[in-house]
Amino acid sequence: MATIRQRKATKKYEVQIRRDDWPKITRTFSKAADARAWAAIIESEIERGVFIDRTEAEKNTLGDLLRRYLTEVSCHKKGRDSERYRLISLQQDPIAKIKAAGLSGKLMAEWRDRRLKEVSGSTTNRDLNLISHVINVARKEWGIYIENPVAMIRRPPENRARNRRLAVDEEKKLLAELEETTRSERGTFNEGGSRNPWMRPLVILALETAMRRGELLSLQWKDVFLADRFVRLHDTKNGESRDVPLSIRAYEVLTRLPRHISGRVFPTTADAVKKAFTRAVARADLGNFHFHDLRHEATSRIAEKLDNVLELSAVTGHKTLTMLKRYYHPRAKDLAKKLG
Known part of the structure; x- marks a missing residue:
């Protein structure tokens, strides 16, 4: 049954509906008529089994x-x-x-x-x-x-999958802009290059392994096995760990890196990487090139060396062939050479 009482302090009418098989329902109104009408509606809905408590949704x-x-x-x-x-x-x-x-x-x-x-x-x-x-x-x-x-509502159509590849001369320009910036005799930074010393080796490793930015930044030295030329990823996007083989170039980059006290291979932040990469792309005049495009480029390059799609997916971590196809973008001229 509904109980309606007027609060002396606010002069408003409080409605309380109590039933053994329902939690207490409370609502406050400025007018007594509104309180009685609401109580009648709610009790009717409860009796018919169609009541939905909208109190929190209205609050x-x-x-x-x-x-x-x-x-x-x-x-x-x-x-x-x-x-x-x-x-x-x-x-x-x-x-x-x-x-x-x-x-x-x-x-x-x-x-x-x-x-x-x-x-x-x-x-x-x-x-x-x-x-x-x-x-x-x-x-x-x-x-x-x-x-x-x-x-x-209707959903807008998804963008067309990106297929931006990195040309040889573009890679040279990008890596040149990611060289660690030198300092003048006065200690100030000279123009050109990156102030983040981890950027160039990080980008090279991304191109050689197809690892995501987050995977690279979470990589620990204890999970780097240089003798066997692979790294172990625990914190991947799909929640599963995977072992990523290292090319000779990737191996050489890692052997030259200094060890940081944190144990991380790349002790920098995602925001710092994003800003440094965006600036380097602008200086290299590469147009609409994103960090994640490195994964597209790396997947396409690795696919030229690994013909077995299962081996390729083991390296990149893609769970389905559909997802793998979104990242594999062979050049027509390279496919023509294979055709003979």
């Missing part, structure tokens, strides 16, 4: 859900750093101010169209996937009962 905004997800869920993920930036960016969007109960397919579609004017379809889809997961966690684990509006 929390999408921004509240994003913040809670950041502190309780995202912090335990491998890609927490990049996801953190995405979550913070979403919190600054006007849609974050909307109550969870007010989210709809229409609002989500408007957000999608507005987002597509700023970023690509693939980036928009990644944001939609994140919002959808936040809402699903809220529904299943936090007791915030709302329909997932992301499931109601």
